[in-house]
Amino acid sequence: MTKLIEYDQASAEVKAVYDDIRATRQTEYINNFWKAIANHPPTLKRTWETLKEVMVSPGEIDPLVRELIYIAVSVTNGCDYCIASHTAAARGKGMSDAMFGELLGIIATANTTNRLANGYQVPVDEIFKIGDR
Known part of the structure; x- marks a missing residue:
């Protein structure tokens, strides 16, 4: 099983994405999906930015x-x-x-x-x- 990256274990780059997820969703909760893909910070950032654009932005x-x-x-x-x-x-x-x-x-x-x-x-x-x- 993939290691889940918790906030307190995360790099500054990952924490920045987690903070954006929390602010955008207005929650403190970070899903396991994000914690798993945080093992590769560029994928985490790219995937979050795409999902936010497609699922959250007005349309x-x-x-x-x-x-x-x-x-x-x-x-x-x-x-x-x-x-x-x-x-x-x-x-x-x-x-x-x-x-x-x-x-x-x-x-x-x-x-x-x-x-x-x-x-x-x-x-x-x-x-x-x-x-x-």
């Missing part, structure tokens, strides 16, 4: 919808840690048990139809191509 997609998308990708990729952490974040943003169940149904259906389309090598309809809009 056209509602914060709850962002978390639902993250859960969908995490379920599809089989990342138990990400499923757990983003499900908790989605619940904090208002996701109900019914929404979670519906989301899982959508994920399962999309994975099934994706595999069928790939297996049958279905050609994309001209009307669906981005350049035709």
Whole structure:
């Protein structure tokens, strides 16, 4: 198992990222994910900056919808840690048990139809191509 870098063991570079995580999320808690990737400070910094830009910065997609998308990708990729952490974040943003169940149904259906389309090598309809809009 990867060593988790606690705040009191961290380098100044890692502490700066941890401090930004705490300030951005308005919490003192640092997730184990960040503590694990802190073993390589450049990866920690780059990953945090990307996640903050995509998941926290204002945009056209509602914060709850962002978390639902993250859960969908995490379920599809089989990342138990990400499923757990983003499900908790989605619940904090208002996701109900019914929404979670519906989301899982959508994920399962999309994975099934994706595999069928790939297996049958279905050609994309001209009307669906981005350049035709």
